[in-house]
Amino acid sequence: MKFTKVRPQWLAPAVATLSALLVVGCGGGSDSVVADATPQLTPAQQCAALQGSAVPASAIGLPTTGATISSATLISATASGNTNGEFCKVLGGIHPVDAAAPDIKFEVDLPSTWNGKSVHFGGGGLDGSVPDTTGFTNTGLTLYGEPKGVLTPLARGYVTLASDSGHEGSFGDGRFAQNDEALANYAGDHIKKTHDVALFLTKQRYGATFAHSYYIGGSGGGRQALIAAQKYASDYDGIISTFPASGIMGLAFQMGRISQASLAPGGFINANKAAVLKKAVMSACDSLDGATDGLISNPGLCTFDPATLRCPGGTDTGDTCLSDAQISTVNTMATPLNTSFDFANGIHNIPKYNVLAGTDFWSGFLFPLGDSAADAVLDPATSAEGQWSFFYAFPNSLLRYAIARDPSLDLMSFNFTDPGALTARTQTVSQMMDSTTVNLDNFKNRGGKVILQHGLSDQYIPAQMSIDYYNRLLANYGQNALSSFLKFYLVPGAAHGFGGQFEGAYDGLTALDNWVTKGTAPQSLVITDLNPPTAGRTRPLCEYPQWPKYVSGDVNAATSYICSN
Numbered sequence: 001m002k003f004t005k006v007r008p009q010w011l012a013p014a015v016a017t018l019s020a021l022l023v024v025g026c027g028g029g030s031d032s033v034v035a036d037a038t039p040q041l042t043p044a045q046q047c048a049a050l051q052g053s054a055v056p057a058s059a060i061g062l063p064t065t066g067a068t069i070s071s072a073t074l075i076s077a078t079a080s081g082n083t084n085g086e087f088c089k090v091l092g093g094i095h096p097v098d099a100a101a102p103d104i105k106f107e108v109d110l111p112s113t114w115n116g117k118s119v120h121f122g123g124g125g126l127d128g129s130v131p132d133t134t135g136f137t138n139t140g141l142t143l144y145g146e147p148k149g150v151l152t153p154l155a156r157g158y159v160t161l162a163s164d165s166g167h168e169g170s171f172g173d174g175r176f177a178q179n180d181e182a183l184a185n186y187a188g189d190h191i192k193k194t195h196d197v198a199l200f201l202t203k204q205r206y207g208a209t210f211a212h213s214y215y216i217g218g219s220g221g222g223r224q225a226l227i228a229a230q231k232y233a234s235d236y237d238g239i240i241s242t243f244p245a246s247g248i249m250g251l252a253f254q255m256g257r258i259s260q261a262s263l264a265p266g267g268f269i270n271a272n273k274a275a276v277l278k279k280a281v282m283s284a285c286d287s288l289d290g291a292t293d294g295l296i297s298n299p300g301l302c303t304f305d306p307a308t309l310r311c312p313g314g315t316d317t318g319d320t321c322l323s324d325a326q327i328s329t330v331n332t333m334a335t336p337l338n339t340s341f342d343f344a345n346g347i348h349n350i351p352k353y354n355v356l357a358g359t360d361f362w363s364g365f366l367f368p369l370g371d372s373a374a375d376a377v378l379d380p381a382t383s384a385e386g387q388w389s390f391f392y393a394f395p396n397s398l399l400r401y402a403i404a405r406d407p408s409l410d411l412m413s414f415n416f417t418d419p420g421a422l423t424a425r426t427q428t429v430s431q432m433m434d435s436t437t438v439n440l441d442n443f444k445n446r447g448g449k450v451i452l453q454h455g456l457s458d459q460y461i462p463a464q465m466s467i468d469y470y471n472r473l474l475a476n477y478g479q480n481a482l483s484s485f486l487k488f489y490l491v492p493g494a495a496h497g498f499g500g501q502f503e504g505a506y507d508g509l510t511a512l513d514n515w516v517t518k519g520t521a522p523q524s525l526v527i528t529d530l531n532p533p534t535a536g537r538t539r540p541l542c543e544y545p546q547w548p549k550y551v552s553g554d555v556n557a558a559t560s561y562i563c564s565n
Contacts, residue, residue: 043074046088046205047088047110050069053068053069053204054067062196064094064095064096065096068095069201070092071092085112085113086111088112090201092197093106096181102176103166104166104190104193105168107160107162108133109159109161115157116212117211117212117213117513118198118202118213119153119216119509120162120195120198120213120214122217122223123217123224124217124220125220126171128168133160133161136152137240138218139216139240139242139512140242140505140506141494141504142497144505146505146506147505147507147528153509156509159198161194162194165185167186169381170385171380172381172393173393174394175397177402178405186433187432188227188432192231214240214513215228215236215239216509217240219244219460220245222245225239225240226239226241226244226435227435229450233440233446237446238448238450238516241453243463244466246435246469247343249343249344249429249434250343252395253339253395254337254350256396257337257417258329259389259392259395259411261328261332262389263376263412265325267326267328269329270319271362271363272319277322280308281357285299285302289492289547289550290551292555293550294493294501295502297493297550298547299354299463306334330356337416338350340417343427344437345437345438354463358493359456359458360499370391376389376391377389377392396411399414402429403422403426438469440485444481448516449485449512450485453491456492457495457499457502470488487522490544490547491539501531502531503531506525506526506527526538526540526541540558549563549564
């Protein structure tokens, strides 16, 4: 049921006691309270007091019908698999205004030893599940976690929170978008709603609000982090936005355009042919940055022509060459999409991918273009991950369910340059979902800090999308003003969390927290490769437009490089 539940009378004494508790840990900030003479409840009692409780709609800054807590479980420090210390795991749902819309499912983890701060975890793709708030965030560019010795946010004493963005399902399944409220939740409303529910629960548990609040996410979660800064500046003090899908609608159109080329007769490139392409690119360009190390640190230096791999006569003669149709697929990936209309904030140029500068689209556990041409068009709602193509499923879902509201729409015949009668609706959805505005005044003026980062070998979101966004911010603010609150890093060889030549990680949360709480801006950062074959090598994390240039010494050591223009 979806209603606002009145707090049971038996809970009132517990809440009164909770509101008088002293915040413990590393400091609760200016909102910490002093304990009174009332006997303190144990953490188990405090956690149990939240079970079955409700969050009134008045505590949530956007329209809902409130939220209810389905479970509140104390996880002991010695529980099997728990390395985060003792915490209260709270699960629940935020109820929509439209009864036909799904709940926003959420998790809030409340550590028994709280540091007074919070970390909001971002999602990914089309969401559909709650991120693991007991693990690591996207502070780095790898799914392998963090460098040895770095603790999760929860283990450090942060309240951690996340949601499924307002629907359940595969991250490539967009059927939820047929409902206006569910689409608005996914577009960004869930950020505010989840934050406010977590804030309410934090007050109930500790008697204090967040001294500092951070949002950290990658991909779709990177887009969400930017929205947190753009739309909900008063709620967040810092964000880390990793390989963000900032222009998400244009990105979907570019993926759809590439799918049309890949799925055209003879256009699909299998893994064997892809290996030939990658080997040729690396052979031509690896050493151009000063070191032959399996990384292309400055893609702008690489001008590889895929026509050098053309099969005799242009027809497919095997896995050692590319046919004309396959070269067309590569060239489509390597060129921007220019539209006849503007997406949100005047954008009509959607960047190319670095397929001719080291990006690998055919390795890892989930291929962007699919395992085969036949598998590429499988339905993500009913097929296993690793078969279907994200480049097909993602635009297909948004086109069918968010834009046209027509499940029969055919992606293969859609005009991504000029969508005709669907142009206005495309622009409406773009305004809802894209995080491309350069107006960060409210966030900047309250002292908010941004770490923006992207891998140069990203196979899902082109690094150029973040470069373009940064350059637009630079034009708006100027270098000095922009550098005072935003740092932008590009990481050579890093992909979309997996599949790259450099699975980079560093303690980004500490860097962000020091910048926010101490005014110490990130500098001289070193990023470590966690990719098993090359684990342990390091590089300087260079602030854009600089890149790590080899000077001398061990090619696997950051000290052998300088950040160069």
